[in-house]
Amino acid sequence: MSFASEALGAREVELLTAPSAPQAPLQRSRQRRRLRPWRVTILVLAGLFYLVPLLASVKFSLIDPSGAYSLSNFTYIFNNAPLRDALYTSLEIAGLTAILVVLLILPTAVLVQLKLPKLTIVMEAVTILPIVVPPIVLAAGLSEMQATAPLWLVKLVFNHPLTSLTPIYTVLAMPLVYRSVHNGLRAIDLHTLVDASRSLGCGWTSTILRVILPNVQTAVLGGMFLTIAMVLGEVVISSQLLYLTFPVDMIQVSQQDNSPGISVALTLVALAFTFLLLFSLTFLARRRGQQSTG
Amino acid sequence: MSDPAARTRRGIRLPFGARRGAGAPRGAARQRTGASRVAWLGMVPFLAFVALFLGGPLYVVIHGAFTTDSNRFTLSNFSEIFSQPVYTIALKNSAILALWTSVGPAIFGLWIAAAVVAGNPGSLLRRVISSASGVLAYFAGAPLAFVWIATVGNLGVVTVLLKNVLNFNLAQHFNIASISGVGIAYFYFQIPLMVIFITPALEGMRPEWEEAATNLGASRLSYLRLVVMPILAPSVIGATLMLFGSAFAAYATALALQGGTLDIIPGRINLALSNNVLPGQDRIAMALGAEMIVVVMVVMLGYWLVQRRAGMWLR
Structure with missing residues (x-):
């Protein structure tokens, strides 16, 4: 077993997309009854550990700078143009990254699985690298490139966060998407699907778009959602390269204006947003699972 | 043909x-x-992208670490970071921080994952926890800092509550911007990461193994000690190593909590990069970056070695 198959993103999406481990129902119910007290204890402790800060943040975010309860922290973003622009920038980067990484990974993963199975190891090693490399190291390399790049390159790439951050985030998102797509592809009979599609006269593009993609839809969406979450939370590289993305601006708001309530409110909104994205996916995965079995 | x-x-x-x-x-x-050559051509976009946008910055860092400003080969950047106490202390802090923020969450995460796996696979609880783990593990480096401020910061809800109810001043005993304060905040994304890592290994434990052990007369304790522990040990060690790498590389929380001046290696890299006064500081930053790469590579090598053992039983 190669180590990349244990990489981060994969597991998450695997949890999301493949909920049923083969286990005898009798065994499970017996186990559950016996294990109940320790399970309850652990889950309650874990719940407290996570819910206390979360509820504290909700309370904190409802207190405005004057000390009274209001929603002003939540409406701040509507009145603050720079922060709103930063949010748009980040959402643009997140969307572009999610699309780009799928465009890059899906055909490559299909190709490796279908024609070059020997390269599976290479793919896994390559896609684990972005996890291994600390973001601050990438940031150091990038800021040196930014400082020494010729003018045309600066104009072409480094002048706008969209053109300079999207490729880097795409690389960072590759492990998340590759692992989930790879598992998705392994779960379907790729060879038969491709042979059938090709013999009916489909080109490669439409085979991937109309035959393979619908079959690995949940895996691809899972990877894309994790990518969006990653982009909306990344601060190390963007702040080092001096781009004002949404999370970077959130830090600045909390430090300069000395009003952490706004950042806390925005954090809660962003957390809820990414959680709902991933949570909705589990319903989709379940519905598809039921369709295929029954 | x-x-x-x-x-x-x-x-x-x-x-x-x-x-x-x-x-x-x-x-x-x-x-x-014939077609395999065409298939190889299909790999070009992916490999070119990786080489350019991952290989590029890494090459710059490693090249920069071994050269002077006038582009001559040198080892002085490394002798600087290994002789100056500022940098050796940062390395020590980073290692200690990564150690306890990987072992602690590994223990807690293992128990939580076990409690979740023991339940019904399709249950609401399971789906909430798996979604929440994804969000917290991948999104929550910087945002968690704000949650942390709101909870135990100077005006945090828990701090205020403790002061009002128990007349206990948390701020005197605990500073969220200290290394230990940041480290405890790490728990909030390290534990979900552990849950994500270890769940597949726990799911791979076959009920037949427990039945076989029970039939052979094993008590529950001896089943845990003689069957579960040897099988899970490589996976748990591997996952803990990944957590170590993650904690060693983590910087977003420190950046958001106190502007990133924490005395750990990423903080030193940040300071060196933003220092425009002293010449050659960017080279120091890159030497520190190379040092981080080496540490993480060693950790990954260990991960790969134990993972090969884990693969023997699972899957």
Whole structure:
């Protein structure tokens, strides 16, 4: 077993997309009854550990700078143009990254699985690298490139966060998407699907778009959602390269204006947003699972 | 297809191809002769992208670490970071921080994952926890800092509550911007990461193994000690190593909590990069970056070694 198959993103999406481990129902119910007290204890402790800060943040975010309860922290973003622009920038980067990484990974993963199975190891090693490399190291390399790049390159790439951050985030998102797509592809009979599609006269593009993609839809969406979450939370590289993305601006708001309530409110909104994205996916995965079995 | 070499190869491969249906063997033979070169061409966009946007910055860092400003080869950057106490202390802080923020969350995460796996796979609880783990593990480096401020910061809800109810001043005993304060905040994304890592290994434990052990007269304790522990140990160690790497590399929380001046290696890299006064500081930053790469590579090597053992039983 190669180590990349244990990489981060994969597991998450695997949890999301493949909920049923083969286990005898009798065994499970017996186990559950016996294990109940320790399970309850652990889950309650874990719940407290996570819910206390979360509820504290909700309370904190409802207190405005004057000390009274209001929603002003939540409406701040509507009145603050720079922060709103930063949010748009980040959402643009997140969307572009999610699309780009799928465009890059899906055909490559299909190709490796279908024609070059020997390269599976290479793919896994390559896609684990972005996890291994600390973001601050990438940031150091990038800021040196930014400082020494010729003018045309600066104009072409480094002048706008969209053109300079999207490729880097795409690389960072590759492990998340590759692992989930790879598992998705392994779960379907790729060879038969491709042979059938090709013999009916489909080109490669439409085979991937109309035959393979619908079959690995949940895996691809899972990877894309994790990518969006990653982009909306990344601060190390963007702040080092001096781009004002949404999370970077959130830090600045909390430090300069000395009003952490706004950042806390925005954090809660962003957390809820990414959680709902991933949570909705589990319903989709379940519905598809039921369709295929029954 | 009249090429004799292709025909023999087709003959050998037939048992595999036959499983895929009647049309497959011909395709299999074809892909092994001419078409594989085209298939290799298909790898170019992916490999070029990785080389450019991952290899590029890494090359710059490693190249910069070994050169002077006038582009001459030197080892002085490394002798600087290994002799100056500022940098050796940062390395020590980073290592200690990564150690306890990987072992602690590994223990808690293992228990939580076990409690979740023991339940119904399709349950609401399971789906909430798996979604929440994804969000917290991948999104929550910087945002968690704000949650942390709101909870135990100077005006945090818990701090205020403790002061009002118990007359206990938390701020005197605990500073969220200290290394230990940041470290405890790490728990909030390290534990979900552990849950994500270890769940597949726990799911791979077969109920048959417990039945077999019980039939052979094992008590629950001896089943745990003699069967579960040896099988899970490589996975748990591997996951803990990944957590170590993650904590060692983490910087977003520190950046958001106190502007990133924490005395850990990423903080030193940040300071060196933003220092425009002293010459050659960017080279120091890159030497520190190379040092981080080496540490993480060693951790990954260990991960790969234990993971090979984990693969023996699981899956």
